[in-house]
Amino acid sequence: MVRVVLPAHLRTLARVGGDEVQVQLNGRPTLRAVLDAIEASYPMLRGAIRDHVTEKRRPFVRFFACEQDLSHELPDTPLPEAVASGAEPFLVVGATAGG
């Protein structure tokens, strides 16, 4: 089980309460596996975090965990053990910018 913190707009879009959602994964979680699981559980988030076709992260979205910026990691890079164990959340962050 991986804990995922979504930005407020995506929580509203996904119609979830609280700060976190949880997704189940088989095996060691990677960026791609977590995003796949999020989109499987919440289809309305498809295209909102990464491109439908290229799966490239949207420019104003970042991925943080364990005080690290994972935004530029390759999709199949394993996430930190603390994320895999559920001790720490995986954060999807909308850039603090704009009006």
Add this chain to the structure above:
Amino acid sequence: MSGVRVLVGTRKGAFILTADGKRERWEVNGPLFGGWELYHLKGSPVDPNRLYASQSSGWFGQVIQRSSDGGKTWETVGNKFVYDGVPGTHQWYDGTPHPWEFKRVWHLEPSLNDPDTVYAGVEDAALFRTTDGGQNWSEMPGLRGHGSGPHWAPGAGGLCLHTILIDPSNPKRMFIAISAAGAFRTEDGGTTWQPINKGLRSQHIPNPEAEVGHCVHRLAMHRSRPGTLFMQKHWDVMRTDNSGDQWTEVSGNLPTDFGFVIDVHAHQPETIYVVPIKSDSEHYPPDGKLRVFRSRTGGNEWEALTNGLPQKDCYVNVLRDAMSVDSLDTCGIYFGTTGGQVYASPDGGDNWTAIVRDLPPVVSVEAQTLS
């Protein structure tokens, strides 16, 4: 009892304004989808409670919302807009080739006879269609495939397909407009398209009378005369009476012929409305006076409509999708401003009141007449 529902898209959410047929007391609901840009909302002519909304943000991209109960509840539907085949390039601001990239849906036009079929005009300019209520969208590639696509260039607002008009007498005939490519027509339901820009003259492009490249801001049609179209171009108000084969300027005595919106009275096909705007860079009303201009002669002869509109210190804009009309016996006219006001006239433009004054900047206004 009859009534009106006005769907308002703003930079920070959607609002639904409702009133009975008198249009004196309004109920304001919203914001819906707060914090998101709502470029356009529109209802199906077949089923007025079936609404579609284009919701987008620079952070999280495009979302399409659908309601089946007149906007009380909404559900997200498909948001996968993928260009057909290899998208190729259009012209960038500096004249260099630039890859086609989907950015957002500017305009949603539900079919005249099927609530599950909707056309979407998008940026970068292309036309998409759904036939399953928005779950799946497919490009109608004949438009970009017309051959002139590599020469289309964005206006200041982007390379947007902002107008979709369907001929009520022949659903296979449609008209679209792109800023800044021009107007196009299909006779075969969208398989093939031809540019219809003859008669337009645009000084800001290398060949002022080019086949494509004109910054068309908006087209309007009266359903009883689908061969007559009215156009607010970047500069110039134009009309055609042969489905776009030839355009004629009808700016007449307007104080400035720049503007964004243009619309037609619901019951008088030669009565049209524009909101002149000072340009090229100011983009606010001349002299600080917000005036709708009405022509009862299909152009050339215009009168200023000012009752109830601010006549000093007003520096708002009225964007291209932000005017609409209802079809009650006394035609109601509605428009929204970048200052957040939505104005209504229940008497064809003679008198105006603000339904609301302090919304986020208004991007689109669509009036629905309810029975």
